[in-house]
Amino acid sequence: MLTYLIFLPLLTAVILCFVPRNYAFLMRLASLAATGVTMLLALAVFLRFDSAPLGPSSAYKFEQQLNWIRSLGISYHVGVDGVNVGLVLMGAIVAFAATCCAWEIRNREKEFYILLLIMTGGILCAFASLDLFLFYFAHELALVPTFIMIGVWGRGVDKNLATFQITLYLSIGALVALAGLIALYLRAGAQSFDLVTLTQYAAVHPMAVRDQNFIFPLLLVGFGILISLWPFHTWAPLGYGSAPTPTAMLHAGVLKKFGLYGLIRIALPLLPHAAQAWAGTIAWLCLGNIVYCGFVAMRQRDLNWLIGYSSVAHMGFIFLGIASLNIIGVTGAVLVMIAHGFLAALTFGLAGYLQHTTGTSDMDKMGGLLRRLPFLGGALLLALFAGCGLPGFANFAGEVTVFFGAWKQFPLITVLAVWAALVIGAVYMLRAIRSLLHGPVPERCAQTVEDSWPLRKLPYVLLLVPLLVFGVYPRLLTDKIWPGAETVLASVHPSEQPSPMPAVTPKSTPIHRAEAKP
Amino acid sequence: MSPVGPHHYLIVSGLLFSLGLLGVIMRRNLLVIYMCLELMLNAANLALVALSHFNGKLDGQIMVFFIITVAAAEVAVGLALIVALYRKRQTAHVEDLTSLKF
Amino acid sequence: MEDHFIENLGWVALLLPLLSAVAITLGGPFGARRAAAKISIGAVALSFVASLILFLYLHLTGQPALAETSFPWLIIGKYGELNNLQFNLGLQLDTLSLVMMLVVTGVGLLIHIYSQGYLAGDPGYSRYFACLSLFTFSMLGIVLADNFLMMFIFWELVGISSYLLIGFWYHKPAAADACKKAFITNRIGDFGFLLGILLVWSVLGSVGFASLKLEAAHPNHFGPVATIAGLLIFCGAMGKSAQFPLHVWLPDAMEGPTPVSALIHAATMVAAGVYMLCRVYFLLSFPGSQALEIIGWIGGFTALLAALIAVQQNDIKRILAYSTLSQLGYMVMAVGSHGPTAAMYHLTTHAFFKALLFLGAGAVIHAMHHEQDIWQMGGLRKKLPVTFWTFLTGTLALCGVPFFSGFYSKDSILAQALKNGSYGLFIIGVLVAALTTFYMARLALVVFWGSARSSAAEHPHEAPGVMLWPLRILAVPSVIGGLLFIEATFEHFFAGGHGEAGTITWAEQLLEPLNASPAAALSGIFAIMVGGAFAGALYWKAASDPLPLRLGWFARAMRNRFYFDELYERVLIPATHELWSRIAQAIDRWIIGGLAVRGASGATEFAGRALRLVQSGSLQTYAFLLVAGVAAVIYCLLAR
């Protein structure tokens, strides 16, 4: 099932290569169909996850393994557990929405759709992969089209600089991460890139602490650059500001999560000692994202930059969750990852639309758009609310969970993070609302009218719905995530130490009091 | 004086090579530089032939054969280049040819 | 079966307004837009009925609380293990929440009806009712929440619906700024609230009120952090109930439509902070906690400050807004002097008469064609009789004139302060009572007596019936609110169900303050007389405000709200966030973007430029370098 999911977009991309470039409409249709079916498949995987049988390695479902490069122990190995099933769904939905938003591309459609489909396939493959090499390969497959897309179809005057910067930054990040992965492969001694094999092997023969402490920073820096961990974040706002809308949606929403996913999936179970040793550092670094980038976001006057910085800031919560190294934190981190995927795609999609209609992304030049664009304005309003962590959106559930997870480990950092989440986030998000949607309508926006074509609205609805659904009832995700998180963390806390705080006395807190009637 | 052995030939070859090198570095006339290159090639030939002789294998000489052929081709192309260059720049001196400078 | 019905009734009451909001928003194309008001009113009316049934059921069966119904909203980890986290959504149906629910839905219902008239013809008519329904839903959520997290969720939702309603006329820059300010100020309070929740959770291991109560009942390790936790939680109330120093948003919030001001910024939402303090009173009053004392003083200070400011405001709604602030301070002061009963009592009566006042003010504004300056009004007594009489009722109740509802609740607070031995707070309370009478008398005298000071005031038109009936209805509890045994009900609740309820008669109730604490009652009455006398002397038929002349700079300071907004906008915010964001931006641009990133690229480029010098173009140099390289390679390979 996962294989269909992954190869459907890739195959479509191959087929599109042979379609003459005049049939742009056909290509659009084919891309929409491919990503749409992929999305439905992902939804099916998500819904059937609970009832699906476990795969051969008894930790993952929908598992599939084929040998690829036998001599190096590389295989095509895909499967999902609680941690990534939501991410696969998120990736598929965002991919479909991004394809819907690709209408603004008016030149060289053929190449664009091919690249978009390759990206989609790479994204899904990377999330589903259970093999380090496959993970990396798929990540690159998804990453490289971004550079091309920004370079060719980018917006704005800084497009070339942005292409340069993002290419260099992310290539370096990917290289460092690759070095880390290879070092991991060599030092683990399992002669395999397979995650399941490696985990089982590491459980019996744990890696030397020295090796772990060497490899972990490599992975941290490599993945950190990919995720725009402070202080490697400056590529993100510029890159997103210049990227074409679908690319920004896919990259900010989904691609950026790979580094985090890699940390959770690879670094935590395989390098448990180093993870504990470095957790404090990560927590302090994430403050750089949360607080510092929040402050920077407050000063942005360009919508794309604001969203870019705010998305960098949100990454910090995920880091904080990972650094807390307990089930609550990691579950919260995954939750924020999923929520932020939808959110980032939504905001970039809307910002792209706004830029397209009004011809500017400067917030000072816009205003009162809620009146001109009731639907899009409303969607943007909701998106920005979600961005400042309003309950009812999945972001809130995730962030609160992260805070609860991190509180015991890092009280001071959590205090600052809460401040940033509640106050700084609100300040810049409301500033955006104030200057974009509220206030009088300036002349340049007076003629702006909303597109009545429903397909234009579909992607935004599609992204808002999961945000709301998972926000109102986060158990849809958390019930799947936390067993996965527990497995991931199994090697970090081999035996549960007694808590420093006396445990809660369970007698006083029955869960369902509905039965206990007088 | 010991009987002439491979060492002797190699030393001669090495000296000849060095002479050629010296010429390449010191002289400014492109043609002379080219001649010195030929000299260096010949030095190599000598070493190859000598070792082939003392090792009792003919493969070294085959190599030399090839080198001579390549050298001939090289001379043809190289001289054509020099002629073309001269037509364009009216000079055959290396210090006038600084278009490689950034 | 019956039990299930009763339990689920709480959910019905909670979810009906949400349903209405969703229906109005999504059902636009299907005609819901026009029917928005009816849907919304229907929902809140049904909620009111449900609350009433629940209250009566509880009252008649004599239970302290209905069984909670809850379901897990978020579960992480196995139950009972370390690192497990569980949040429930559950309803706490006890006297406290049900009375509050009655207030919210009851006052809400009237204001919904009133809005139908007030906003008739506004282009955002349906949006307004959707937001109002959303607000009712969120407010009921706070009231019914049985744990901290659920309360926080609805706390935020209330904040956002308030944001939407203040910014209802978002094209007006003032409104757009006001809603932003309100939300951010609230968020600062919520910051403390969330930290308080985290702290309580980490120490006591739960967020549910019931389990926390059990935990707090026996001595434990909560003691050392009790003060700080209490204060952090109070931060939430500080934001929502606009206590000093987070009081600045409430007056600005008057940019919203007047019914919104009545419902949200007078009767219900701002009272949520007080309600929350009462709800978690067992944590605040934890032995060894100093939190209550500080809370009391903050409340007292807010009450005094706001009352002083109110004296010199000229916008009819702003006067009421500062009066609200002052009364909220009163309630918080009551909580701080160990009197949640008094606080809730005053909250309830205040909801009635302050909603009444705001609606009356709305009617006046409506009559004056959206003129809000009281010095443009005058002599409206004859032209707007219904408005006048109801407004007067509200004023008298607010001042605490004997036998009006405000008298009883205010007296209850003063008595509590005396009983608790907080004489400082008692004096502040009396002072505020005098000031309240003063500014309310000023307002009433200027608006309704004297002569018309503008052309609009000469030809006002009385509001339609749909707006007047809510006024008439609200006037009733404003008068008789003191006779409804509200205090006894709450006393019964806070005593943990041990007190005697409903044993006094109506007549006893009528004179209860004088019996219970004659000193408090008499000083309260004295304060009213003093305040009223001064106001009467100064403002009886005054054409302009004589006070600035007499008080000079002090009056100016009062008029300018003691410069708190200026302090925040020019000093505090620039010194904290603006400064930091500038620094961060500079670091980002110059140090990270410049030094690190450009530095790295610059170093590469510099190296390139330096190496460019080697590219002399001289063949021989190349040859030399080549030879040197070859020599090095040979050396490495062979001669080593």
Next chain:
Amino acid sequence: MQDYLFYIFSALTLLCGALIILSRNPINSAMFLVLSIASMAGLFVLLHAFFLAAVQVLVYAGAVMVLFLFVIMLLDLKVEQRRRINAFGAVTGLLAVGVIVWVMVTTMLGTSLPAVTEVLRHEGGTEPLGTLLFHQYVLPFEILSVLLLVAMVGAILLSKKDLK
């Protein structure tokens, strides 16, 4: 006898090599190159590489030299007027060459080469060489012909008058 011949030929080769560098006139340089190559052919003969000696003389002294001389005359190169001593060139050149020589000498002294006389002497005549060339090395040989063709085309193309 052969030893003496070796010394004579090698001395002649080196001397002419030195003179190539030292003489000012390119024509003189070319002439010394011919001489140097011819004496090297003598060394080849001493090494029993008769065929190669013949080819050396034919190709270098015959073809290559003629080409050089043609070019010199075509370009009408004059004698260098002043010998501007390129100090940098001289120093670096000598330095580089010195290093190379030193490296080579130390290398040669450090390695033991095969003993001289025991090895079977192959006559470097035409026949064994041809056999080897057309059996074992036939493919490189054919490729070489392509190379020559390419070189010819290239040379012609480059020497065309209207070079763009």
